[in-house]
Amino acid sequence: MFGYINAIVLLNRPLGEIDRRYLVFSDRLGKISLISKRGSLHYNSNSGILNALNLVKILISREGYSKSYYIQDAELFSGYPNIKSEPKKFAAAYYFLYILDKVFQEQNPNVKVFSLIRDYFQVLEKEKDIDYFLFKDMFLWHVSMGLGFMPELKVCSNCSKDLSEKNRFFSIQTGGLICKNCTSLEINYKKISPGSVNFIKEILKSKLSKILSLRYTSLARRELDVLSERYLSYHSEKNLVLFRNFLSGYEIKE
Ligand SMILES: [Zn+2]
Numbered sequence: 001m002f003g004y005i006n007a008i009v010l011l012n013r014p015l016g017e018i019d020r021r022y023l024v025f026s027d028r029l030g031k032i033s034l035i036s037k038r039g040s041l042h043y044n045s046n047s048g049i050l051n052a053l054n055l056v057k058i059l060i061s062r063e064g065y066s067k068s069y070y071i072q073d074a075e076l077f078s079g080y081p082n083i084k085s086e087p088k089k090f091a092a093a094y095y096f097l098y099i100l101d102k103v104f105q106e107q108n109p110n111v112k113v114f115s116l117i118r119d120y121f122q123v124l125e126k127e128k129d130i131d132y133f134l135f136k137d138m139f140l141w142h143v144s145m146g147l148g149f150m151p152e153l154k155v156c157s158n159c160s161k162d163l164s165e166k167n168r169f170f171s172i173q174t175g176g177l178i179c180k181n182c183t184s185l186e187i188n189y190k191k192i193s194p195g196s197v198n199f200i201k202e203i204l205k206s207k208l209s210k211i212l213s214l215r216y217t218s219l220a221r222r223e224l225d226v227l228s229e230r231y232l233s234y235h236s237e238k239n240l241v242l243f244r245n246f247l248s249g250y251e252i253k254e
Contacts, residue, residue, distance in 0.1 A: 002060050002061050002062050002069065003028075003059070003060070004057055004058065004059055004060075005024075005026040005027060005028045005029060005032075005057070005058055005060060006026060006027045006028075006055070006056070006057050006058075006077070006114070007024035007025060007026035007027070007032075007055075007056055007057075007058055008024060008025050008026075008053070008054070008055055008056075008097070008114075008117055008118070008121070009022060009023075009024050009050055009051060009052050009053065009054045009056060010023040010024060010025055010031070010052060010097050010100070010101055011023045011052050012050055012051070012052060015035060018037075018038050019035050019036060019037050019038055020035070020036045020038075021033055021034070021035055021036075022034045022035075022036065022050055022071065023101070024056075024058070025097070025100050025101075025104070025113075025114065025117060026058075026109075026114065027109070027111055027114045027115075028109060028111075029069075029107055029109055030104055030105075030106070030107055030108045030109040030110055030114075031100065031101065031104045031105070031106050031107070031108070032069060032106055032107055033068070033069070033106065034058065034060060034069050034070065034071050035068050035069070035070050035071065036050070036070070036071045037070060048076075048079070049074045049075070049076045050071075050074055051079070052097070053079075053080055053083065053084065053093055053094075053097070053121075054076060054077075054078065054079050054080070055076075055077040055078040055080070055118065055121065056074050056075060056076055056077060057074070057075045057077060058071055058073070058074045058075075059071070059072040059073040059074070060072065078121075078125070080093070080121055080124070080125045081125075082124075082125045082126070083121065083124050083125050087250060087252055088130075088132055088247075088252055089124050089125075089130075090250070091246065091247055091250040091252055092124060092130075092132050092135065092136065093121060093124055094246075094250075095136065095243055095246050095247075096117060096120060096121075096136075096139055097117075098241070098246070099139070099140065099143060099232070099240065100113070100117060100143075102236075102238045102240055103143065103147065103232065103236040103238055103240075110146055110147075112146045113142075113143060113146040113147075116139070116142050116143065116146060119208050120135075120139055120208070123135075123208060123212065127212070132243075132247075133221070133225065133243065133244075134216065134221065134224075136228070136243045137203070137224055137227075137228040138203050138208070138211055140228035140229060140231070140232050141200060141203045141204060141228055141231075142203070142204075143232060144228075144231060144232045144235065144236075145204055147232075147235070147236060149175070149231070149232070149235040149236070150204070151170075151175060151176040151177075151200065151204075151231065152174075152175055152176030152177060153176055153177055153197055153200065153201055154177075155177075156177060156178050156179040156182055157171065157174040157175045157176035157177060157178055158171070158174045158178045158179075158182040158185070158187065159178075159179065159181065159182055161179050161181070163177055163179055164179075164180075167179075167180045167191075168191070168192050168193070168194065168197060169182075169183050169189040169190065169191055169192060170189060170190055170192040170197075170227065171187045171188060171189040172188065172227075172230055172231050172234045172235075173187060173188055173234065174187060175235070177192070177197065190223075190227075192223055193217075193219055193220065193223060195216070195217050195219060195220045196219070196220040196223040196224055199214065199216050199220050199224065200224070202214055226242055226244075229242050229243060
């Protein structure tokens with residue numbers, strides 16, 4: 001016997017002709033595959049408890065020295081009805097699950113990121129006016145931080161010199177801001193305004209409820225566009241689909 005885990009269901013699909021496999025992101029075990037045996041209580045999933053996107057509590061077990069975990073019982077915490085009925089909310093939620101699936105190995109627990117996805121889903125479920133592009137940026141910076149890829153925003157990430165307020169450049173490869181001198185070293189970089197830097201700082205230090213009410217300029221929105229995806233993509237060494245391309249797969253315009 002192993003015990004209970006809290007989890008968000010990433011996907012479920014048949015496993016051969018007999019069993020059903022679920023991929024979930026859980027608090028205690030991180031991303032993990034679970035098997036539901038034919039004939040077990042939740043195999044038919046008619047109850048909808050283990051549908052993708054659901055927040056659930058699952059009783060799991062492992063038999064002997066087997067590496068596989070089996071579902072013994074499941075209880076629904078939230079099915080997020082508003083997310084599922086609003087196409088943009090749904091696409092954003094699926095993008096977040098896609099990111100977690102891409103950047104996490106199986107059985108690599110990260111309780112912080114589990115609370116993060118739960119908090120973001122809660123906001124998606126409740127809030128009406130969401131700027132989905134900024135919301136996605138917030139999530140990606142938080143995931144980067146949760147994985148330990150905190151951007152350097154105080155001193156030059158290449159030579160550690162203090163930075164002037166005027167000339168600020170962001171380099172994904174060196175992991176944060178760089179000074180004017182270091183831009184001559186053929187490092188890929190882009191100019192970034194103090195407003196954008198402050199916005200990223202706020203995202204990284206504040207609670208989600210506070211960040212949602214932050215004001216930002218159209219310049220910041222432009223400068224930050226795709227930076228969060230590229231930053232996480234580079235540091236996690238995973239090719240990530242850009243949010244805007246992901247949306248077009250759902251036939252949703254910006
Ligand atoms: Zn420098």
